[in-house]
Amino acid sequence: MNYGFVNQDQLENIDKALKKDLIDIGVECVMLIDMAGNTIAKCDNGKCTVDTYAFAALAAGNYATVDAMAKLVGETEFSLLFHKGEKASIHFSKVNNDLLLITMFNRELSLGFLRLKVVELIEKIRNICGQSKNDNT
């Protein structure tokens, strides 16, 4: 299962986009994962020591749980999740039915700015994997 990322160029373009749009604005670590908990791409600022494989498994489980809760209350989905900590925060955003973008950042970065950048990045990722805006949200 490769979610439209069929060649090395696409994965390299994803890496470049993760770095340019998020790491370069101060995000500590960003991961693109699938809903099964596999890591598709990841990029960090060189200081992140998180076990990304375990994190991806937990993040996929967390998102799936919240998604099931959304359906229980009559929502199609909660496409955005945000966990705020004292120093570190985590932002989850759905790219499409298969992929999740997870961003770890500290309090020096504002949530509003991050959200704007995440929206731009998601559109880029969809374009890279050959998916238009209207295909899947």
Added chain:
Amino acid sequence: MAFINIKNKEVQVKIVYYGTGRGGKTTNLEYINTKYRHRIKTEMVSLKTHGDRTLFFDFLPFDIGQIKGYEVKIQLYTVPGQVKYNATRKLVLKGVDGIVFVADAMKEQRESNIHSLNQLHENLKSYNLDLFKIPFVMQYNKMDLKNSDIPVLPVEILQKDLNSRLRAPAFEASALNGGNVAVTLKKIISLTMASIQKELL
């Protein structure tokens, strides 16, 4: 489905240990984690209740080296066995590549095993997966209890109840002592890798 990263030459494979509550799924992973600690780079993740039962899943990732130039990362998961947690069991099965069914050989668990296997069949259907086609290994756990006063089902009965139609590779095991834990693991890894090998370049 396994994710094949062409850029990093890496394959991530998801294997799920499924079965009835208190059957030994977590114990299988704990034994693997202890026995092969020197080859496992990270800690096992367990989401448990206060009563030490699996609430969501256990997660244990490790590398098995290269196949056709691709670094293979095996990711072992368990599901919560308690009947009430079927919604979470279904979530853990998403994207599964191979399954070990851990059957509890205790006589009193006979119906629970059958119910759990039937539910697995239904849960896989919700992902358009077929129990008869997915890489699958049967493990009859707690065989060490044969030497105790606790009644244990003979393997013939377990095979008839659970494996007469599936005809999957089956192993008698004792997860607590490590008996056939590694054999089960090796078998499911080889079956799973064989099924995804054709996707590797």
